[in-house]
Amino acid sequence: DAKTTQPTSMDCAEGRAANLPCNHSTISGNEYVYWYRQIHSQGPQYIIHGLKNNETNEMASLIITEDRKSSTLILPHATLRDTAVYYCIVRVAGAGGTSYGKLTFGQGTILTVHP
Amino acid sequence: NAGVTQTPKFRVLKTGQSMTLLCAQDMNHEYMYWYRQDPGMGLRLIHYSVGEGTTAKGEVPDGYNVSRLKKQNFLLGLESAAPSQTSVYFCASSSPVRVGNTEAFFGQGTRLTVV
Numbered sequence: 001d002a003k004t005t006q007p008t009s010m011d012c013a014e015g016r017a018a019n020l021p022c023n024h025s026t027i028s029g030n031e032y033v034y035w036y037r038q039i040h041s042q043g044p045q046y047i048i049h050g051l052k053n054n055e056t057n058e059m060a061s062l063i064i065t066e067d068r069k070s071s072t073l074i075l076p077h078a079t080l081r082d083t084a085v086y087y088c089i090v091r092v093a094g095a096g097g098t099s100y101g102k103l104t105f106g107q108g109t110i111l112t113v114h115p
Numbered sequence: 116n117a118g119v120t121q122t123p124k125f126r127v128l129k130t131g132q133s134m135t136l137l138c139a140q141d142m143n144h145e146y147m148y149w150y151r152q153d154p155g156m157g158l159r160l161i162h163y164s165v166g167e168g169t170t171a172k173g174e175v176p177d178g179y180n181v182s183r184l185k186k187q188n189f190l191l192g193l194e195s196a197a198p199s200q201t202s203v204y205f206c207a208s209s210s211p212v213r214v215g216n217t218e219a220f221f222g223q224g225t226r227l228t229v230v
Contacts (some may be wrong), residue, residue, distance in 0.1 A: 041203065042223055042224070043119070043205050043221030043223050043224055044158065044205070044207075046219065049218075100146055100171075102148065102160055102173070103148075103207075104174075105150075105157030105158040105159070106157050107156065107157050
């Protein structure tokens with residue numbers, strides 16, 4: 001799985017958009033970008049994933065650059081409850097094959113949303 | 116829908132004692148995982164299972180054993196606990212049938228202290 005690089009920490013004002021970057025310059029053509037978050041030592045929670053097109057769901061948007069070497073997770077209207085550690089993970093698609101859905105976590109980005 | 120349930124939530128062990136952590140999922144997932152998380156670090160994979168009766172080593176398997184006798188349960192055992200095994204343990208499950216999406220569901224964690 002490709003290695004990712006994320007800033008250690010970021011701040012965001014409540015109600016503003018939070019933009020969390022991730023670099024994955026060694027990503028392979030069959031690897032997806034996944035985002036998980038972990039709120040206050042709870043179990044990680046899936047947010048969103050994508051291959052090369054921008055993706056949006058009820059939680060967030062994912063913007064992947066054309067060369068796929070970096071991506072940005074966007075929380076459009078951050079709330080205090082979005083304060084968490086955000087993990088960017090790059091891995092092959094699907095749960096099958098030799099990957100078996102295993103996840104490799106880095107240290108992530110600590111996002112603090114303040115009033 | 117309970118999702119992934121871990122028991123116990125907290126435990127204090129003396130060095131050399133043994134214990135078993137239980138993980139149960141009600142989503143009929145084929146794949147299950149045990150991760151550990153040390154302070155300030157991301158999660159690391161201990162062992163995983165791709166189906167009933169099968170187990171495999173992850174990144175940090177030493178000092179742990181696992182069993183998957185029933186599809187819905189995945190047990191993590193510590194035969195002789197050591198202070199280095201003080202950590203928060205997370206169980207997760209996922210399904211191999213959702214192509215392109217290996218969303219993993221995590222339990223709430225077991226906080227283990229070995230003194």
